[in-house]
Amino acid sequence: MNTNENKSTEALIQVRGLKKHFKELNALNGIDIDIHQGDVVFVVGPSGSGKSTFLRCLNLLEEPTEGTILFEGTDITDSKTNINIHRQKMGMVFQQFNLFPHMTILKNLTIGPMKLQKKSFEEAKAEAMRLLERVGLADRANAYPNQLSGGQKQRIAIVRALCMKPDVMLFDEPTSALDPEMVGEVLSVMRDLAEEKMTMVVVTHEMAFAKEVASRVIFMDGGVILEEAAPEEFFENPKTERLQSFLAKVL
Amino acid sequence: MNFLSVIWDKILLFFLGIGDSFYLNFIKDNRWEYIVKGLGVTLEVTFFAVIVGILLGFIVAIIRSTHDKTGKLKFLNFICNLYLTVIRGTPVVVQLLIIYFVIFGSVRIDKVVVAVIAFGINSGAYVAEIVRSGIMSIDKGQFEAGRSLGFNYIQTMVYVILPQALKNVLPALGNEFIVLLKETSVAGYIALQDLTKAGDIIRSETYSPLMPLLAVAVIYLSVVMLLSFLIKKLERRLRNSEH
Ligand SMILES: Nc1ncnc2c1ncn2[C@@H]1O[C@H](COP(=O)(O)OP(=O)(O)OP(=O)(O)O)[C@@H](O)[C@H]1O
Ligand SMILES: [Mg+2]
Numbered sequence: 372m373n374t375n376e377n378k379s380t381e382a383l384i385q386v387r388g389l390k391k392h393f394k395e396l397n398a399l400n401g402i403d404i405d406i407h408q409g410d411v412v413f414v415v416g417p418s419g420s421g422k423s424t425f426l427r428c429l430n431l432l433e434e435p436t437e438g439t440i441l442f443e444g445t446d447i448t449d450s451k452t453n454i455n456i457h458r459q460k461m462g463m464v465f466q467q468f469n470l471f472p473h474m475t476i477l478k479n480l481t482i483g484p485m486k487l488q489k490k491s492f493e494e495a496k497a498e499a500m501r502l503l504e505r506v507g508l509a510d511r512a513n514a515y516p517n518q519l520s521g522g523q524k525q526r527i528a529i530v531r532a533l534c535m536k537p538d539v540m541l542f543d544e545p546t547s548a549l550d551p552e553m554v555g556e557v558l559s560v561m562r563d564l565a566e567e568k569m570t571m572v573v574v575t576h577e578m579a580f581a582k583e584v585a586s587r588v589i590f591m592d593g594g595v596i597l598e599e600a601a602p603e604e605f606f607e608n609p610k611t612e613r614l615q616s617f618l619a620k621v622l
Numbered sequence: 623m624n625f626l627s628v629i630w631d632k633i634l635l636f637f638l639g640i641g642d643s644f645y646l647n648f649i650k651d652n653r654w655e656y657i658v659k660g661l662g663v664t665l666e667v668t669f670f671a672v673i674v675g676i677l678l679g680f681i682v683a684i685i686r687s688t689h690d691k692t693g694k695l696k697f698l699n700f701i702c703n704l705y706l707t708v709i710r711g712t713p714v715v716v717q718l719l720i721i722y723f724v725i726f727g728s729v730r731i732d733k734v735v736v737a738v739i740a741f742g743i744n745s746g747a748y749v750a751e752i753v754r755s756g757i758m759s760i761d762k763g764q765f766e767a768g769r770s771l772g773f774n775y776i777q778t779m780v781y782v783i784l785p786q787a788l789k790n791v792l793p794a795l796g797n798e799f800i801v802l803l804k805e806t807s808v809a810g811y812i813a814l815q816d817l818t819k820a821g822d823i824i825r826s827e828t829y830s831p832l833m834p835l836l837a838v839a840v841i842y843l844s845v846v847m848l849l850s851f852l853i854k855k856l857e858r859r860l861r862n863s864e865h
Binding site for chain 1: 761763764766767768769770771772773774777781782785786789
């Protein structure tokens with residue numbers, strides 16, 4: 372996927388004053404951020420700081436309480452916007468994979484493009500096989516999800532999102548449910564994506580990976596963005612005391 | 623030992639008279655036709671009532687679980703709850719009588735149709751709760767994965783949730799249909815000549831209750847066993863497709 376020059380001036384995703392309240396609990400207390408084409412934004416922070424909630428608000432899996440989210444110039448928080456159209460352009464990868472267990476891998480990968488983008492089976496299959504090849508799982512096309520390891524499932528989940536040809540990929544702790552020896556294979560797929568300039572928003576606890584791949588790192592705490600910087604700056608020279616003590620704990 | 627010897631005499635008489643009794647109850651005056659026609663009616667009513675029950679049950683289940691998940695459809699959910707409470711809180715015979723004598727009291731209508739409507743509406747309530755429990759048992763991550771691909775609510779239900787939910791509740795659904803088959807035996811209350819009624823008619827004509835009622839019981843049992851077998855087979859097929 373190539374960078375689209377005339378779009379790069381305007382942010383792909385513009386978040387303004389984003390708040391999310393669960394009953395009494397304020398999970399997000401005003402988030403402002405611009406995410407540009409090709410950005411690889413890593414989101415880190417302590418448990419319960421609102422990282423997942425922020426990510427899930429971006430494709431409206433959580434409905435924001437307040438604020439606006441412009442995606443490719445459209446306010447997706449507007450109730451008149453058909454969110455289903457825009458979600459096709461935002462791939463999401465979950466901690467628990469969430470593959471469809473009653474479908475083969477190939478069906479998992481082709482059902483979206485076929486039902487939503489009116490692609491023929493041949494077309495959808497060709498694209499799915501091409502991507503499966505790239506993550507080294509072409510031989511598992513006819514397997515069912517339960518026959519795969521965690522690392523394989525997560526690579527398939529990434530491919531499922533990619534089959535929709537998204538403009539941005541959202542990852543919520545994609546390696547947290549994996550056995551340690553399987554983390555690498557998933558990170559390597561994500562690294563490739565970042566190198567191809569896929570726009571990515573990644574919530575993770577893998578600090579070394581963030582340092583290596585991120586174009587920007589964001590520190591969330593108490594439902595706000597406390598600090599934001601390029602990775603070297605973020606990890607070598609943290610400004611706020613909260614981030615300093617967070618990094619001291621996790622590094 | 624007087625009691626036992628009476629029973630023994632009865633058994634002896636039964637076996638001695640088995641040929642005569644068979645002739646009297648089934649062959650004479652072509653009485654077997656009652657049984658065959660009755661079985662036909664029972665199967666017909668059950669089959670169409672199952673279809674009505676599935677349709678109703680799925681609609682109610684989807685409305686109720688949509689309400690549970692999103693808080694929407696308050697009014698429809700209220701109607702569904704009312705339906706479930708009334709149907710599950712009253713005997714099926716009473717429902718059948720009300721539908722026949724009250725609702726269709728002044729119109730001429732085929733009794734089979736009345737029975738299909740009554741048993742279908744009744745079964746729908748049980749199917750609804752079975753299917754709803756199936757929908758609610760599916761991990762919410764499945765729903766989110768469907769929605770995040772861009773499927774709308776209905777598409778996510780149809781492609782992702784219902785196939786999994788259905789597989790989980792297939793044994794319970796199969797059981798419900800077996801229960802329904804047996805429950806249609808009260809159709810005689812509206813003078814519909816189903817299998818049970820057929821046995822009863824023969825009994826009242828021949829004054830020998832054992833043979834016709836036993837035959838009816840054996841036929842019900844055979845159909846139920848056949849159904850159980852088919853459902854088991856279907857279950858196994860579905861399970862194998864997933865590993
Ligand atoms: N559906 C919900 N209902 C009520 N409260 C919620 C809900 N989802 C999240 N919260 C609360 O909102 C806060 C932020 O949660 P969130 O999951 O966004 O944190 P997080 O930064 O992703 O944490 P973790 O690192 O543990 O995943 C937490 O206090 C959490 O308990
Ligand atoms: Mg989280």
